[in-house]
Amino acid sequence: MRWKILTAVVLALALGLTGLAQRKICLYFDQTGPGDLSFNDMALLGAQLAAQEFGLEVVHTTASSPIEFLSDLSMLAESKEYLIIIGVGFLLFDALPEAARLYPNQKFGFVDGPNFDLPNMIGLLFKEQEGGALAGVVAALTAIAYGDTAIGAVAGMEIPPVWRYEAGYRFGAHWAVDWYKKLTGKDASIRVLVTYVGRFDDPAGGKVASEALLRAGARNILGIAGATHLGVFDAAEEAGRAAGLLSGPPFGYGADAAQEYIKPGFILGSARKRVDVAVYEAVKWALGKAPGYNLVLGIDKEGTGFSTKEDILTFIDLAVKAGYPLAGTPAEVRDKIFAARDSVPPFVWQGLAEFETLLRAGKIALPQADTADQIAAVRRRYP
Numbered sequence: 001m002r003w004k005i006l007t008a009v010v011l012a013l014a015l016g017l018t019g020l021a022q023r024k025i026c027l028y029f030d031q032t033g034p035g036d037l038s039f040n041d042m043a044l045l046g047a048q049l050a051a052q053e054f055g056l057e058v059v060h061t062t063a064s065s066p067i068e069f070l071s072d073l074s075m076l077a078e079s080k081e082y083l084i085i086i087g088v089g090f091l092l093f094d095a096l097p098e099a100a101r102l103y104p105n106q107k108f109g110f111v112d113g114p115n116f117d118l119p120n121m122i123g124l125l126f127k128e129q130e131g132g133a134l135a136g137v138v139a140a141l142t143a144i145a146y147g148d149t150a151i152g153a154v155a156g157m158e159i160p161p162v163w164r165y166e167a168g169y170r171f172g173a174h175w176a177v178d179w180y181k182k183l184t185g186k187d188a189s190i191r192v193l194v195t196y197v198g199r200f201d202d203p204a205g206g207k208v209a210s211e212a213l214l215r216a217g218a219r220n221i222l223g224i225a226g227a228t229h230l231g232v233f234d235a236a237e238e239a240g241r242a243a244g245l246l247s248g249p250p251f252g253y254g255a256d257a258a259q260e261y262i263k264p265g266f267i268l269g270s271a272r273k274r275v276d277v278a279v280y281e282a283v284k285w286a287l288g289k290a291p292g293y294n295l296v297l298g299i300d301k302e303g304t305g306f307s308t309k310e311d312i313l314t315f316i317d318l319a320v321k322a323g324y325p326l327a328g329t330p331a332e333v334r335d336k337i338f339a340a341r342d343s344v345p346p347f348v349w350q351g352l353a354e355f356e357t358l359l360r361a362g363k364i365a366l367p368q369a370d371t372a373d374q375i376a377a378v379r380r381r382y383p
Contacts, residue, residue, distance in 0.1 A: 024057045025050065025283055026082040028073060030089030032201040033062035036227035037324075038256045039200075039275055043088045043111055045318070046279030054287065056083065069095035077103035084109055084286035086279060090159045097121065109282035111275060112161045119291040124278040127298035128161055129168030129366040130359060131271030132224070134306035135253050136172025137179075137355045138269055139220035140190045141348040144180055146249050150191040152218030154209045154232050156200040156225035160370045165224040165255065165271065166194055167369035170382035172355065175364075179351050191383060193218050197228050206231025210252075214239055219250040222271065229255065233263040240266055247340040258311035261319050264327055264336035268344070270307040277303060299360055306352060312337055 025047050034044050047058045059082070063069055073095060076085050086109035087096040097116040100108045108121040115123035139151040153169055155162050170192045177188050193216055195209040206228040210221055214235060221236065223229025229252075236252040247265035254260065254270030274297060281295055297303020316330050326333050341349075358364045367382075369375040 022081065022083045023055070024059050024082045026076055026085045027058065027060040027279075028076065028085060028087050028092070029060065029062040030069070030087070030091035031063055031066070032089075032226060034060065036200070037230065037259060037262060038223075038254065039226050039273070040088060042256050042273075042275035043086070043279050046276030047086070047283065049276065050280045050283035054283065056283070066091060066095075070098055073099035074102060077106040080106075083107065084283060086111060086282055087113070088275075090161055091157075107286045109279070109286070111278060115292040115294050117292075121292040122282050122285050123292075123294035124275075124282060125294055125296045126161070126164075126273050126275075126278070127296065127304050127366075128164035128271075128273060129171070129369065130299045130304040131255070131273055131306065132165040132168025132222070133172035133175070133359070133364075133366055134168075134352060134356060135222050135255075135269065135271040136169040136174075136192075137176045137352050138306065138348060139169075139222060139251075139253060140173035140176035141180060141351045142249065142251065142268065142344050143190055143218075143220050144177070144188050145345045145348060146219065148217060148219050148249075149189055150193055150213075150216060150218040151220045151222075152210070152213035152216070153192070153194045153222040154206050154213070154225055154229050155194055155196045156228055157198060158196055158372070158375075162196075162224050163369040163375040165222075167367045167375060167378040167382075169194075169222055169224075169271075170378055171367055174382045175355060176351055179354065180347070183347065183351075191218075194379075197225055200226035200228055202228045203231040203234070207235045210235035211239075214250060219248070220253065220268070221250070222253040222255065223259075224255045224271075230262070233259070233267055237263045237266040247336065247343060251340075254307070258307040258315040260307065260312050260337045261316045261324075261326060261333050264333045265340045267337075268340060270311075272303075272305040272307055272311065274303045277301075299356075306356070309338065 051058045084107045088111045090112040100118045100121045111124045115121040197205045210232045223232040232252040236250040251268040256273040258270045260267045367378045
């Protein structure tokens with residue numbers, strides 16, 4: 001308790017020293033802004049939590065075109081209004097460090113990118129392969145339980161953060177098949193079908209891609225495409241309703257946030273990526289005097305994982321506060337989500353628990369997928 005009080009006092013003093021001119025947090029989104037119920041909204045949530053705790057104001061803006069990235073960031077820095085400017089999205093990979101070099105007295109943060117060894121930038125990186133792998137284990141074991149031979153994923157753009165999700169998902173699925181064979185002595189086989197839509201703001205395109213995956217026999221589909229993968233949830237629910245079902249399969253799987261509340265009963269879980277925690281930590285860094293560094297969040301720091309029941313309840317509550325139109329009362333939504341989880345065989349959750357235990361203990365080495373060559377190798381090894 002004394003440590004928490006001391007930390008709060010230090011941060012408050014640091015905030016006072018920044019002066020009245022820098023009491024704002026700026027989130028700069030690359031092409032897609034808030035409203036995706038996933039990556040971008042998690043960044044905004046983290047900024048809002050930091051603003052509330054430290055007495056700051058949140059401002060956000062969305063780029064109109066990649067051509068404008070550097071000029072927009074320069075304009076924001078020149079205003080000298082912001083404690084920190086946080087670029088949200090890998091597409092800022094070139095422009096953000098250039099802006100940081102041009103304005104060394106302005107602090108920057110980069111969600112999904114490194115700090116480029118710049119003293120005025122914090123890089124906010126994630127081990128997305130961990131969340132992807134956990135989702136792959138659940139999706140594959142659920143598919144096996146219902147006699148399916150394929151699982152799917154709808155991805156956004158071909159960039160490293162998404163590749164890491166995909167690599168983990170493929171690895172987790174193949175691990176699950178081997179684990180199931182050892183557990184039961186029965187044979188099993190799972191193909192992993194991944195479709196890249198090319199955008200993070202195209203729910204209609206995500207739905208079309210999901211419908212194609214469903215026709216190919218993949219009734220468990222991970223969304224790793226921001227707002228685009230809202231179409232995954234629509235497709236899963238519509239296919240289930242058409243079959244006269246009140247819950248899956250088919251099942252969608254969310255990413256970043258715990259998204260089960262969006263289509264309760266038809267979203268079995270979510271690959272966790274706590275962008276909110278990263279943004280909050282970036283603001284804390286900006287209030288101090290430490291030089292820039294790379295903050296890497298993984299399962300060891302609860303920055304990645306598979307959505308827990310506590311996560312689900314938290315995000316139902318956040319959805320209510322945000323005015324999201326839930327499909328029933330919060331209690332009804334919660335019960336539908338938990339009933340769907342209870343409906344799948346216990347060995348699904350047994351496999352997840354064993355994999356997570358091994359992962360936390362450092363006994364599982366997940367594949368790297370930071371380059372096009374690396375993800376191509378993963379696709380060949382874990383088809």
